[in-house]
Amino acid sequence: MPDHHILQNSQFCPVCSEEIAFQARYPRYVCMDCASIATDINGRKLLFYNVDASGGFLAFYADTNEIYDSHQCFINGLECRADEAKFGGIVIQVN
Numbered sequence: 154m155p156d157h158h159i160l161q162n163s164q165f166c167p168v169c170s171e172e173i174a175f176q177a178r179y180p181r182y183v184c185m186d187c188a189s190i191a192t193d194i195n196g197r198k199l200l201f202y203n204v205d206a207s208g209g210f211l212a213f214y215a216d217t218n219e220i221y222d223s224h225q226c227f228i229n230g231l232e233c234r235a236d237e238a239k240f241g242g243i244v245i246q247v248n
């Protein structure tokens with residue numbers, strides 16, 4: 154049953170519908186292209202990082218490097234939440 158294989162190994166970005174790797178833990182995570190255009194509510198571009206190799210979450214404004222003290226972000230008008238991923242890196246999910 155070929156469809157079963159596809160369903161287990163991919164899902165779709167909720168912002169742009171790009172096919173992305175299946176992540177059972179993150180059913181509404183966005184693709185890398187969409188993650189790269191995340192902004193605050195006023196449209197200022199944000200960058201997200203882990204604190205260190207063990208994880209954690211940091212967000213900065215891309216233009217001034219000020220700390221952005223929130224997990225909330227927006228991509229194409231959709232409200233999202235950025236956070237540290239379970240196994241490293243940052244994951245952004247549409248709310």
Ligand SMILES: [Zn+2]
Nearest residue numbers: 166169184187
């Ligand atoms: Zn996308």
